[in-house]
Amino acid sequence: MISKVISGNEAVALGVKLSRVKVIAIYPITPQTYIIEELAAMRDKGELDAEVIRVESEHSAMAAVYGAASAGVRVYTATASQGLLYMHEMIWWVAGSRIPIVMTVGTRAVGAPWNIWNEHTDFMSERDSGWIMAFASTPQEALDLTIQAFKISEDERVFLPMMVGMDGFILSHTKTRVYIPSQEEVDSFLPPRKQPYVLDPEDPVDIGNMFQPIDYMKFRHSMHLAMLNSKEVIKEIGKEYEKKVVPVGSYSSLNESYKLDDAEYALVSMGAWSLDAMQVVDELRNMGVKIGLYRIRYVRPWDEEDIKRKLGDKDGILVLDRSVSFGRGGHLYLELKATLPDVNIKGVVTGLGGVAINKDAISSLTKKFIEGKTDGEWFYPSEVEKVELRNPRYIK
Amino acid sequence: MSLDYQFFPVSRPSEGGGGKTGNWRIVKPVVNLNKCIGCKACFLWCPENTIIPTDGKVSINYEYCKGCGVCSNVCPVKAISMVSEND
Numbered sequence: 001m002i003s004k005v006i007s008g009n010e011a012v013a014l015g016v017k018l019s020r021v022k023v024i025a026i027y028p029i030t031p032q033t034y035i036i037e038e039l040a041a042m043r044d045k046g047e048l049d050a051e052v053i054r055v056e057s058e059h060s061a062m063a064a065v066y067g068a069a070s071a072g073v074r075v076y077t078a079t080a081s082q083g084l085l086y087m088h089e090m091i092w093w094v095a096g097s098r099i100p101i102v103m104t105v106g107t108r109a110v111g112a113p114w115n116i117w118n119e120h121t122d123f124m125s126e127r128d129s130g131w132i133m134a135f136a137s138t139p140q141e142a143l144d145l146t147i148q149a150f151k152i153s154e155d156e157r158v159f160l161p162m163m164v165g166m167d168g169f170i171l172s173h174t175k176t177r178v179y180i181p182s183q184e185e186v187d188s189f190l191p192p193r194k195q196p197y198v199l200d201p202e203d204p205v206d207i208g209n210m211f212q213p214i215d216y217m218k219f220r221h222s223m224h225l226a227m228l229n230s231k232e233v234i235k236e237i238g239k240e241y242e243k244k245v246v247p248v249g250s251y252s253s254l255n256e257s258y259k260l261d262d263a264e265y266a267l268v269s270m271g272a273w274s275l276d277a278m279q280v281v282d283e284l285r286n287m288g289v290k291i292g293l294y295r296i297r298y299v300r301p302w303d304e305e306d307i308k309r310k311l312g313d314k315d316g317i318l319v320l321d322r323s324v325s326f327g328r329g330g331h332l333y334l335e336l337k338a339t340l341p342d343v344n345i346k347g348v349v350t351g352l353g354g355v356a357i358n359k360d361a362i363s364s365l366t367k368k369f370i371e372g373k374t375d376g377e378w379f380y381p382s383e384v385e386k387v388e389l390r391n392p393r394y395i396k
Numbered sequence: 397m398s399l400d401y402q403f404f405p406v407s408r409p410s411e412g413g414g415g416k417t418g419n420w421r422i423v424k425p426v427v428n429l430n431k432c433i434g435c436k437a438c439f440l441w442c443p444e445n446t447i448i449p450t451d452g453k454v455s456i457n458y459e460y461c462k463g464c465g466v467c468s469n470v471c472p473v474k475a476i477s478m479v480s481e482n483d
Contacts, residue, residue: 098404157399197406201440206407222403229401 001246003179008139008171011178012104012164013038015146016076017048018186019102023068023075025053025061029083030116031168032106036078058083062090062103069099070207072198074150077101080168081108081122088126094161095130095223097208100153100195101161102146107271107322108168109353117354118168120271120323124299124331130223132162132230133299137274140178141297142166144241144249147186151237154193158230160223167272169354181245189244231301254303257310259285260292265370266311267362268336269320270296273351276359277320280366283359289370296332307339318369319347320362329377347377355381409445417444421463423478429453431475438467438476 006014013035016024024043026036042048051068055061058079065075079087084105094101107123109115120135127133132152136142142164149162166172197205211219231254238251250256258278260266269277274295284291294311311317317340321330328334333347348365351357361380368374425438432453439447439454446461447454456467468476 096405098402156402159402159404196402196404201436204409204445206409208405209407211405219403219405222401225401 001179001181001185003177005175006139006178006180007034007173007175008136008142008166009034009106009173010038011139011143011180012078012146012166013042014180015143016102017042018181018183019076019147019150019190020074020187021048021050021076022073023051023053023065025055025064025075025077027055027058027061027077027079027083029058029080030106031108031118031172032078032080032104034172035104035106039076058087059090062087062094062101065101066090066094066097066099067199069094069101070097070199072193072195074154074193075101076103078104078106080106081110081116084122084126085110088129091126091129091131091161093208096219098159098223098226099161099207100150100159100193102149102153103161103163104142104146105163105165106168106172107165115353116168118170118322119352119354120165120167120321120331121352123163123165124323126163127299127331130160130227131300132158132160132227132234133165134162134297135165135270135299136171137270137272137295137297139166139171139174139176140246141249142171143178143180144246144251145297147181147190147245148234148237148241148251150193151190151241152230152234154195155230155233155237156194156196157233158226159195160226160230165271170272179246179248185245189241227301231303234298234301253306254298254301255306256295256297258293258295260294260310263290263292264315265289265291266314266317267291267293267320267366268296268311268317268332269293270299270332271322273320273322273357273362276357276362279359280363283363284366284370291366291370299331299335302335302339304339307336311336312340312343314343316369317343317345318366319345320365321347321349322351324349324352333377346374348374348380349377350380416459417462418457418459421458421461421481423463423465424458424481425456425461425463425465425467425476426479427454427456428475428477431473433473433475435472437470437472441466441470 109119319333446457
Protein backbone atom coordinates (compact mmCIF):
# COMPACT_ATOMS: atom_id res chain seq x y z
CA MET A 1 0.00 0.00 0.00
CA ILE A 2 1.32 3.41 -0.96
CA SER A 3 -0.18 6.86 -0.54
CA LYS A 4 -0.36 9.57 -3.15
CA VAL A 5 -2.02 12.94 -3.59
CA ILE A 6 -4.63 12.31 -6.26
CA SER A 7 -8.11 13.46 -7.24
CA GLY A 8 -11.30 11.48 -6.73
CA ASN A 9 -11.43 10.66 -10.43
CA GLU A 10 -7.88 9.28 -10.40
CA ALA A 11 -8.67 7.29 -7.26
CA VAL A 12 -11.69 5.68 -8.91
CA ALA A 13 -9.70 4.88 -12.07
CA LEU A 14 -7.04 3.17 -9.96
CA GLY A 15 -9.72 1.22 -8.11
CA VAL A 16 -11.13 0.02 -11.40
CA LYS A 17 -7.71 -1.01 -12.67
CA LEU A 18 -6.93 -2.90 -9.47
CA SER A 19 -10.25 -4.74 -9.74
CA ARG A 20 -9.07 -6.34 -12.99
CA VAL A 21 -11.96 -5.09 -15.09
CA LYS A 22 -12.14 -6.62 -18.58
CA VAL A 23 -14.53 -4.35 -20.50
CA ILE A 24 -14.98 -0.60 -20.07
CA ALA A 25 -17.44 1.51 -22.04
CA ILE A 26 -16.41 5.13 -22.22
CA TYR A 27 -18.38 8.25 -22.99
CA PRO A 28 -17.33 11.66 -21.75
CA ILE A 29 -19.52 13.75 -19.52
CA THR A 30 -18.41 16.32 -16.98
CA PRO A 31 -17.34 15.81 -14.22
CA GLN A 32 -16.48 12.10 -14.60
CA THR A 33 -14.65 12.37 -17.97
CA TYR A 34 -11.26 12.28 -16.31
CA ILE A 35 -11.95 8.76 -14.97
CA ILE A 36 -12.38 7.28 -18.41
CA GLU A 37 -9.54 9.34 -19.89
CA GLU A 38 -7.36 7.97 -17.15
CA LEU A 39 -8.51 4.40 -17.87
CA ALA A 40 -7.93 4.85 -21.60
CA ALA A 41 -4.42 6.12 -20.85
CA MET A 42 -3.72 3.13 -18.61
CA ARG A 43 -4.83 0.83 -21.39
CA ASP A 44 -2.62 2.72 -23.83
CA LYS A 45 0.40 2.24 -21.59
CA GLY A 46 -0.37 -1.45 -21.24
CA GLU A 47 -1.11 -1.21 -17.50
CA LEU A 48 -4.73 -2.22 -17.95
CA ASP A 49 -5.71 -5.44 -19.66
CA ALA A 50 -9.23 -4.47 -20.75
CA GLU A 51 -11.25 -3.79 -23.86
CA VAL A 52 -12.14 -0.11 -24.01
CA ILE A 53 -15.25 0.52 -26.09
CA ARG A 54 -15.87 4.03 -27.33
CA VAL A 55 -19.63 4.36 -27.58
CA GLU A 56 -21.86 7.04 -29.07
CA SER A 57 -23.98 7.73 -26.00
CA GLU A 58 -24.52 6.82 -22.36
CA HIS A 59 -27.43 4.62 -23.33
CA SER A 60 -25.00 2.63 -25.47
CA ALA A 61 -22.36 2.71 -22.74
CA MET A 62 -24.66 0.89 -20.35
CA ALA A 63 -25.89 -1.41 -23.12
CA ALA A 64 -22.31 -2.33 -24.04
CA VAL A 65 -21.25 -3.23 -20.51
CA TYR A 66 -24.58 -4.99 -19.96
CA GLY A 67 -23.84 -7.25 -22.92
CA ALA A 68 -20.26 -7.92 -21.83
CA ALA A 69 -21.30 -8.59 -18.24
CA SER A 70 -23.99 -10.99 -19.44
CA ALA A 71 -21.20 -12.96 -21.08
CA GLY A 72 -19.50 -13.21 -17.70
CA VAL A 73 -16.71 -10.62 -17.53
CA ARG A 74 -16.17 -7.81 -15.04
CA VAL A 75 -17.17 -4.45 -16.51
CA TYR A 76 -17.20 -0.78 -15.64
CA THR A 77 -18.54 2.54 -16.84
CA ALA A 78 -19.02 6.02 -15.41
CA THR A 79 -21.49 8.82 -15.98
CA ALA A 80 -23.17 11.93 -14.56
CA SER A 81 -26.22 14.14 -14.83
CA GLN A 82 -27.87 14.11 -18.28
CA GLY A 83 -25.83 11.03 -19.13
CA LEU A 84 -27.29 9.13 -16.19
CA LEU A 85 -30.77 10.17 -17.25
CA TYR A 86 -30.03 9.12 -20.81
CA MET A 87 -29.03 5.63 -19.64
CA HIS A 88 -32.02 5.41 -17.29
CA GLU A 89 -33.73 2.77 -19.43
CA MET A 90 -30.65 0.53 -19.55
CA ILE A 91 -30.14 0.98 -15.81
CA TRP A 92 -33.47 -0.75 -15.25
CA TRP A 93 -32.65 -3.49 -17.75
CA VAL A 94 -29.40 -4.30 -16.01
CA ALA A 95 -30.95 -4.45 -12.54
CA GLY A 96 -33.94 -6.42 -13.80
CA SER A 97 -31.62 -8.90 -15.49
CA ARG A 98 -29.75 -9.31 -12.19
CA ILE A 99 -26.43 -8.59 -13.88
CA PRO A 100 -23.60 -7.39 -11.61
CA ILE A 101 -22.11 -4.14 -12.94
CA VAL A 102 -20.25 -1.28 -11.26
CA MET A 103 -20.65 2.34 -12.29
CA THR A 104 -19.44 5.65 -10.89
CA VAL A 105 -21.72 8.67 -10.88
CA GLY A 106 -19.92 11.99 -10.57
CA THR A 107 -23.00 13.82 -9.32
CA ARG A 108 -24.03 16.97 -11.11
CA ALA A 109 -27.10 19.18 -11.51
CA VAL A 110 -29.62 18.25 -14.18
CA GLY A 111 -30.70 20.70 -16.87
CA ALA A 112 -32.59 22.74 -17.87
CA PRO A 113 -31.26 25.30 -17.07
CA TRP A 114 -27.78 24.09 -17.97
CA ASN A 115 -25.46 23.71 -15.01
CA ILE A 116 -22.35 21.60 -14.60
CA TRP A 117 -21.87 21.94 -10.85
CA ASN A 118 -22.56 19.54 -8.04
CA GLU A 119 -25.94 18.35 -6.78
CA HIS A 120 -27.32 14.91 -5.88
CA THR A 121 -30.63 14.98 -7.72
CA ASP A 122 -29.33 12.93 -10.67
CA PHE A 123 -28.07 10.19 -8.35
CA MET A 124 -31.12 10.16 -6.10
CA SER A 125 -33.52 9.92 -9.01
CA GLU A 126 -32.23 6.37 -9.66
CA ARG A 127 -32.98 5.08 -6.19
CA ASP A 128 -35.92 2.91 -7.24
CA SER A 129 -34.17 1.16 -10.10
CA GLY A 130 -32.87 -1.85 -8.14
CA TRP A 131 -29.22 -0.78 -7.99
CA ILE A 132 -27.21 -0.78 -4.81
CA MET A 133 -26.26 2.83 -4.24
CA ALA A 134 -23.30 4.00 -2.21
CA PHE A 135 -22.05 7.54 -1.88
CA ALA A 136 -18.47 8.50 -1.11
CA SER A 137 -17.42 11.42 1.06
CA THR A 138 -13.70 11.43 0.24
CA PRO A 139 -11.56 10.33 -2.72
CA GLN A 140 -10.28 7.53 -0.47
CA GLU A 141 -13.79 6.28 0.05
CA ALA A 142 -14.52 6.56 -3.67
CA LEU A 143 -11.61 4.18 -4.35
CA ASP A 144 -12.53 1.82 -1.51
CA LEU A 145 -16.21 1.66 -2.38
CA THR A 146 -15.42 1.04 -6.06
CA ILE A 147 -13.33 -2.03 -5.24
CA GLN A 148 -15.89 -3.27 -2.69
CA ALA A 149 -18.69 -2.66 -5.20
CA PHE A 150 -17.46 -5.43 -7.47
CA LYS A 151 -17.50 -7.93 -4.66
CA ILE A 152 -20.88 -6.81 -3.28
CA SER A 153 -22.52 -6.77 -6.69
CA GLU A 154 -21.16 -10.22 -7.62
CA ASP A 155 -22.06 -11.87 -4.31
CA GLU A 156 -24.49 -14.76 -4.76
CA ARG A 157 -26.79 -13.29 -2.13
CA VAL A 158 -27.01 -10.03 -4.06
CA PHE A 159 -26.55 -10.15 -7.86
CA LEU A 160 -27.59 -6.54 -8.26
CA PRO A 161 -25.60 -3.82 -10.03
CA MET A 162 -24.02 -1.12 -7.89
CA MET A 163 -23.38 2.58 -8.44
CA VAL A 164 -20.98 4.66 -6.41
CA GLY A 165 -21.74 8.35 -6.21
CA MET A 166 -19.13 11.05 -5.71
CA ASP A 167 -19.69 14.81 -5.50
CA GLY A 168 -18.86 16.34 -8.86
CA PHE A 169 -15.77 18.61 -8.73
CA ILE A 170 -15.77 18.70 -4.92
CA LEU A 171 -14.47 15.12 -4.84
CA SER A 172 -13.87 14.34 -8.49
CA HIS A 173 -11.39 17.17 -9.09
CA THR A 174 -9.99 17.82 -5.63
CA LYS A 175 -6.69 16.21 -4.80
CA THR A 176 -6.09 14.73 -1.39
CA ARG A 177 -3.93 12.01 0.05
CA VAL A 178 -5.24 8.59 -0.88
CA TYR A 179 -3.94 5.20 0.20
CA ILE A 180 -3.67 2.96 -2.84
CA PRO A 181 -3.64 -0.76 -2.23
CA SER A 182 -1.29 -3.05 -4.10
CA GLN A 183 -2.53 -5.46 -6.75
CA GLU A 184 -1.78 -8.40 -4.42
CA GLU A 185 -3.91 -6.91 -1.66
CA VAL A 186 -6.85 -6.39 -3.99
CA ASP A 187 -6.40 -9.85 -5.51
CA SER A 188 -6.57 -11.43 -2.07
CA PHE A 189 -9.88 -9.66 -1.50
CA LEU A 190 -11.56 -9.81 -4.90
CA PRO A 191 -11.92 -13.25 -6.49
CA PRO A 192 -12.61 -13.77 -10.21
CA ARG A 193 -16.18 -13.06 -11.22
CA LYS A 194 -18.84 -15.76 -10.96
CA GLN A 195 -22.45 -15.55 -12.01
CA PRO A 196 -25.26 -18.11 -12.15
CA TYR A 197 -25.77 -17.89 -15.90
CA VAL A 198 -23.84 -16.47 -18.83
CA LEU A 199 -24.45 -15.98 -22.52
CA ASP A 200 -22.85 -19.00 -24.13
CA PRO A 201 -23.54 -20.46 -27.58
CA GLU A 202 -22.93 -23.98 -26.21
CA ASP A 203 -25.72 -23.57 -23.67
CA PRO A 204 -27.99 -20.78 -24.90
CA VAL A 205 -30.16 -18.83 -22.46
CA ASP A 206 -32.56 -15.96 -22.86
CA ILE A 207 -32.11 -13.12 -20.35
CA GLY A 208 -34.88 -10.71 -19.35
CA ASN A 209 -37.53 -11.98 -21.72
CA MET A 210 -41.32 -11.77 -21.36
CA PHE A 211 -42.78 -12.67 -17.95
CA GLN A 212 -46.40 -13.39 -17.13
CA PRO A 213 -47.83 -11.18 -14.34
CA ILE A 214 -47.50 -13.67 -11.47
CA ASP A 215 -43.91 -14.55 -12.37
CA TYR A 216 -43.09 -10.87 -12.76
CA MET A 217 -44.45 -10.21 -9.29
CA LYS A 218 -42.43 -13.10 -7.85
CA PHE A 219 -39.37 -11.77 -9.61
CA ARG A 220 -39.79 -8.26 -8.25
CA HIS A 221 -40.16 -9.74 -4.77
CA SER A 222 -36.89 -11.62 -5.20
CA MET A 223 -35.14 -8.34 -6.10
CA HIS A 224 -36.60 -6.79 -2.96
CA LEU A 225 -35.28 -9.67 -0.84
CA ALA A 226 -31.87 -9.49 -2.50
CA MET A 227 -31.71 -5.78 -1.65
CA LEU A 228 -32.68 -6.43 1.97
CA ASN A 229 -30.15 -9.26 2.28
CA SER A 230 -27.40 -7.13 0.76
CA LYS A 231 -27.11 -5.21 4.07
CA GLU A 232 -25.39 -8.11 5.77
CA VAL A 233 -23.25 -8.74 2.70
CA ILE A 234 -22.08 -5.12 2.61
CA LYS A 235 -21.04 -5.21 6.28
CA GLU A 236 -19.26 -8.51 5.87
CA ILE A 237 -17.40 -7.39 2.76
CA GLY A 238 -16.58 -4.03 4.35
CA LYS A 239 -14.94 -5.78 7.32
CA GLU A 240 -12.99 -8.04 5.01
CA TYR A 241 -11.84 -5.02 3.00
CA GLU A 242 -10.58 -3.26 6.13
CA LYS A 243 -8.66 -6.38 7.09
CA LYS A 244 -7.16 -7.32 3.74
CA VAL A 245 -6.91 -4.15 1.69
CA VAL A 246 -7.03 -0.63 3.13
CA PRO A 247 -7.06 -0.39 6.94
CA VAL A 248 -7.60 3.38 7.02
CA GLY A 249 -11.37 3.48 6.55
CA SER A 250 -14.24 2.03 8.53
CA TYR A 251 -16.60 -0.12 6.49
CA SER A 252 -18.11 -2.43 9.09
CA SER A 253 -21.43 -0.58 8.95
CA LEU A 254 -23.46 0.82 6.09
CA ASN A 255 -23.59 4.34 7.47
CA GLU A 256 -21.31 6.21 9.82
CA SER A 257 -22.07 7.81 13.17
CA TYR A 258 -20.08 10.64 14.68
CA LYS A 259 -20.50 11.62 18.35
CA LEU A 260 -24.08 10.35 18.34
CA ASP A 261 -24.20 8.28 21.52
CA ASP A 262 -25.01 11.01 24.02
CA ALA A 263 -26.33 13.52 21.49
CA GLU A 264 -29.68 15.27 21.86
CA TYR A 265 -29.61 16.61 18.33
CA ALA A 266 -28.36 15.02 15.15
CA LEU A 267 -27.37 16.15 11.71
CA VAL A 268 -27.92 13.76 8.81
CA SER A 269 -25.98 14.21 5.59
CA MET A 270 -24.45 12.40 2.64
CA GLY A 271 -21.36 13.08 0.55
CA ALA A 272 -18.44 15.47 0.79
CA TRP A 273 -20.02 18.11 2.99
CA SER A 274 -20.39 15.53 5.75
CA LEU A 275 -16.81 16.35 6.68
CA ASP A 276 -17.75 20.01 7.08
CA ALA A 277 -20.72 18.86 9.11
CA MET A 278 -18.34 16.93 11.39
CA GLN A 279 -16.44 20.14 12.06
CA VAL A 280 -19.71 21.90 12.81
CA VAL A 281 -20.52 19.14 15.31
CA ASP A 282 -17.14 19.67 17.00
CA GLU A 283 -17.67 23.42 17.09
CA LEU A 284 -21.15 23.17 18.57
CA ARG A 285 -19.98 20.57 21.08
CA ASN A 286 -17.38 23.11 22.27
CA MET A 287 -20.25 25.55 22.78
CA GLY A 288 -22.06 22.97 24.91
CA VAL A 289 -24.62 21.72 22.38
CA LYS A 290 -24.97 17.95 22.45
CA ILE A 291 -25.05 17.16 18.78
CA GLY A 292 -23.80 14.35 16.54
CA LEU A 293 -23.71 13.43 12.87
CA TYR A 294 -25.17 10.48 11.04
CA ARG A 295 -23.57 10.11 7.63
CA ILE A 296 -25.52 8.18 5.02
CA ARG A 297 -23.21 6.07 2.89
CA TYR A 298 -25.79 3.68 1.45
CA VAL A 299 -29.03 5.04 0.05
CA ARG A 300 -29.98 1.56 -1.15
CA PRO A 301 -30.14 -0.67 0.76
CA TRP A 302 -31.59 1.68 3.39
CA ASP A 303 -30.35 0.69 6.84
CA GLU A 304 -33.64 1.18 8.66
CA GLU A 305 -32.67 -0.77 11.81
CA ASP A 306 -29.46 1.18 12.32
CA ILE A 307 -31.20 4.52 11.78
CA LYS A 308 -33.89 3.60 14.32
CA ARG A 309 -31.24 2.47 16.80
CA LYS A 310 -28.98 5.49 16.43
CA LEU A 311 -31.47 8.28 15.82
CA GLY A 312 -34.75 7.05 17.29
CA ASP A 313 -34.23 8.72 20.68
CA LYS A 314 -33.07 12.14 19.50
CA ASP A 315 -34.90 15.38 20.38
CA GLY A 316 -34.37 16.79 16.93
CA ILE A 317 -32.83 15.81 13.65
CA LEU A 318 -31.77 18.13 10.84
CA VAL A 319 -31.36 16.53 7.41
CA LEU A 320 -29.10 18.26 4.87
CA ASP A 321 -30.19 17.45 1.34
CA ARG A 322 -28.43 18.29 -1.87
CA SER A 323 -31.32 17.04 -3.96
CA VAL A 324 -35.00 17.79 -4.26
CA SER A 325 -38.22 16.04 -5.17
CA PHE A 326 -40.27 19.01 -6.27
CA GLY A 327 -43.21 19.73 -4.03
CA ARG A 328 -42.11 17.11 -1.50
CA GLY A 329 -38.61 18.12 -0.41
CA GLY A 330 -35.20 16.53 -0.12
CA HIS A 331 -34.92 12.80 -0.70
CA LEU A 332 -33.05 11.96 2.48
CA TYR A 333 -35.48 14.06 4.51
CA LEU A 334 -38.39 12.07 3.10
CA GLU A 335 -36.64 8.75 3.77
CA LEU A 336 -35.80 9.76 7.34
CA LYS A 337 -39.37 10.93 7.95
CA ALA A 338 -40.67 7.58 6.75
CA THR A 339 -38.21 5.67 8.94
CA LEU A 340 -38.79 7.74 12.10
CA PRO A 341 -42.35 9.08 11.93
CA ASP A 342 -42.45 10.09 15.61
CA VAL A 343 -39.20 12.02 15.78
CA ASN A 344 -38.93 15.77 15.30
CA ILE A 345 -37.21 15.93 11.91
CA LYS A 346 -36.53 19.06 9.89
CA GLY A 347 -34.88 19.20 6.52
CA VAL A 348 -33.07 21.77 4.48
CA VAL A 349 -32.54 21.60 0.75
CA THR A 350 -29.40 23.44 -0.18
CA GLY A 351 -26.31 23.43 -2.35
CA LEU A 352 -28.28 22.81 -5.54
CA GLY A 353 -26.47 23.50 -8.80
CA GLY A 354 -23.16 23.99 -7.05
CA VAL A 355 -24.21 26.64 -4.51
CA ALA A 356 -21.20 26.70 -2.20
CA ILE A 357 -22.11 25.41 1.25
CA ASN A 358 -19.20 25.63 3.62
CA LYS A 359 -18.80 24.92 7.30
CA ASP A 360 -20.15 28.36 8.27
CA ALA A 361 -23.31 27.90 6.22
CA ILE A 362 -23.95 24.48 7.77
CA SER A 363 -23.24 25.94 11.17
CA SER A 364 -25.76 28.75 10.76
CA LEU A 365 -28.37 26.36 9.37
CA THR A 366 -27.86 24.06 12.35
CA LYS A 367 -28.12 26.91 14.84
CA LYS A 368 -31.34 28.09 13.22
CA PHE A 369 -32.68 24.56 13.59
CA ILE A 370 -31.64 24.18 17.23
CA GLU A 371 -33.20 27.54 18.09
CA GLY A 372 -36.44 26.24 16.59
CA LYS A 373 -36.72 28.97 14.00
CA THR A 374 -37.64 26.52 11.25
CA ASP A 375 -40.64 25.01 9.55
CA GLY A 376 -40.74 21.36 8.49
CA GLU A 377 -38.51 21.96 5.57
CA TRP A 378 -36.96 24.93 3.93
CA PHE A 379 -34.70 25.94 1.06
CA TYR A 380 -31.43 27.74 1.60
CA PRO A 381 -30.77 30.16 0.02
CA SER A 382 -34.39 30.50 -0.97
CA GLU A 383 -34.29 34.06 -2.18
CA VAL A 384 -32.17 34.48 -5.27
CA GLU A 385 -31.94 37.32 -7.70
CA LYS A 386 -34.00 36.66 -10.79
CA VAL A 387 -31.97 36.55 -13.97
CA GLU A 388 -33.61 38.42 -16.85
CA LEU A 389 -31.54 38.54 -19.99
CA ARG A 390 -34.29 40.22 -21.98
CA ASN A 391 -37.97 40.99 -21.67
CA PRO A 392 -40.29 38.10 -22.38
CA ARG A 393 -41.92 38.37 -25.79
CA TYR A 394 -45.38 39.10 -24.49
CA ILE A 395 -44.22 42.32 -22.81
CA LYS A 396 -44.07 45.27 -25.17
CA MET B 397 -25.17 -21.73 -6.54
CA SER B 398 -28.18 -19.46 -6.00
CA LEU B 399 -30.13 -19.13 -2.77
CA ASP B 400 -33.81 -19.82 -2.13
CA TYR B 401 -35.02 -16.29 -2.59
CA GLN B 402 -32.95 -15.68 -5.71
CA PHE B 403 -35.00 -15.87 -8.87
CA PHE B 404 -33.55 -14.95 -12.23
CA PRO B 405 -35.27 -13.75 -15.41
CA VAL B 406 -33.70 -16.48 -17.51
CA SER B 407 -35.28 -18.99 -19.83
CA ARG B 408 -33.95 -21.51 -22.33
CA PRO B 409 -34.87 -21.35 -25.98
CA SER B 410 -37.70 -23.72 -26.82
CA GLU B 411 -40.27 -24.30 -29.51
CA GLY B 412 -43.09 -21.74 -29.66
CA GLY B 413 -45.46 -21.68 -26.71
CA GLY B 414 -48.08 -20.02 -28.90
CA GLY B 415 -48.47 -22.91 -31.35
CA LYS B 416 -46.86 -23.74 -34.65
CA THR B 417 -45.92 -20.52 -36.35
CA GLY B 418 -44.44 -21.87 -39.59
CA ASN B 419 -47.58 -21.02 -41.55
CA TRP B 420 -46.95 -17.30 -41.03
CA ARG B 421 -44.22 -17.58 -43.64
CA ILE B 422 -44.32 -15.96 -47.07
CA VAL B 423 -40.73 -16.75 -48.01
CA LYS B 424 -38.71 -19.63 -46.64
CA PRO B 425 -34.98 -20.07 -46.10
CA VAL B 426 -33.35 -22.87 -48.05
CA VAL B 427 -29.81 -23.97 -47.15
CA ASN B 428 -27.41 -24.85 -49.93
CA LEU B 429 -25.45 -27.55 -48.12
CA ASN B 430 -22.68 -27.48 -50.73
CA LYS B 431 -21.98 -23.86 -49.82
CA CYS B 432 -22.62 -24.11 -46.05
CA ILE B 433 -19.37 -23.93 -44.05
CA GLY B 434 -21.00 -24.82 -40.71
CA CYS B 435 -20.06 -21.54 -38.99
CA LYS B 436 -23.43 -21.47 -37.14
CA ALA B 437 -23.91 -17.71 -37.58
CA CYS B 438 -27.52 -18.40 -38.63
CA PHE B 439 -28.02 -20.58 -35.52
CA LEU B 440 -26.79 -17.77 -33.27
CA TRP B 441 -28.91 -15.11 -34.90
CA CYS B 442 -32.18 -17.03 -35.41
CA PRO B 443 -34.68 -15.35 -33.03
CA GLU B 444 -36.88 -18.48 -32.98
CA ASN B 445 -34.28 -21.20 -32.47
CA THR B 446 -35.46 -22.94 -35.63
CA ILE B 447 -31.97 -23.49 -37.04
CA ILE B 448 -30.54 -26.78 -35.91
CA PRO B 449 -26.84 -27.61 -36.21
CA THR B 450 -26.77 -30.99 -37.98
CA ASP B 451 -23.68 -33.01 -38.98
CA GLY B 452 -21.41 -29.95 -39.04
CA LYS B 453 -23.93 -28.03 -41.20
CA VAL B 454 -27.42 -26.70 -40.39
CA SER B 455 -31.02 -27.64 -41.02
CA ILE B 456 -34.25 -25.69 -40.48
CA ASN B 457 -37.34 -26.49 -38.44
CA TYR B 458 -40.06 -25.27 -40.83
CA GLU B 459 -42.85 -25.84 -38.30
CA TYR B 460 -41.72 -22.76 -36.39
CA CYS B 461 -39.63 -20.75 -38.89
CA LYS B 462 -41.52 -17.51 -39.63
CA GLY B 463 -39.31 -16.67 -42.61
CA CYS B 464 -37.84 -13.46 -41.23
CA GLY B 465 -34.68 -13.83 -43.32
CA VAL B 466 -32.14 -12.98 -40.61
CA CYS B 467 -30.26 -16.25 -41.31
CA SER B 468 -29.98 -15.46 -44.98
CA ASN B 469 -28.65 -11.96 -44.19
CA VAL B 470 -26.02 -13.05 -41.70
CA CYS B 471 -24.70 -16.04 -43.70
CA PRO B 472 -21.12 -15.08 -44.64
CA VAL B 473 -21.05 -17.36 -47.68
CA LYS B 474 -24.59 -16.67 -48.95
CA ALA B 475 -25.57 -20.31 -48.52
CA ILE B 476 -29.13 -19.49 -47.42
CA SER B 477 -31.54 -18.15 -50.02
CA MET B 478 -35.07 -16.99 -49.34
CA VAL B 479 -37.50 -18.54 -51.79
CA SER B 480 -41.23 -17.97 -52.19
CA GLU B 481 -43.42 -20.32 -50.19
CA ASN B 482 -45.47 -21.06 -53.33
CA ASP B 483 -42.55 -22.24 -55.46
